[in-house]
Amino acid sequence: MCSPMMTETEPKVSVVGRYTEASAARALGVHRHTLERWRREGTARATLSSNGRIHYKGIEIIRIWNTH
Numbered sequence: 756m757c758s759p760m761m762t763e764t765e766p767k768v769s770v771v772g773r774y775t776e777a778s779a780a781r782a783l784g785v786h787r788h789t790l791e792r793w794r795r796e797g798t799a800r801a802t803l804s805s806n807g808r809i810h811y812k813g814i815e816i817i818r819i820w821n822t823h
Contacts, residue, residue: 761785766820768813779811783820793819
């Protein structure tokens, strides 16, 4: 399977920031479902907040961009 088209420029995120799945996907230039699939496959690491929402650290968004 080919890799989804991702933004060519490094995402403009704060390395210490926390981003929802939707905002992380926007920063990477991929669909939210693509990021969700990567999380399920173990290639993207997310954290679960106390209210049950999935978040990605800015440093993780940059790592994902560098490896895909």
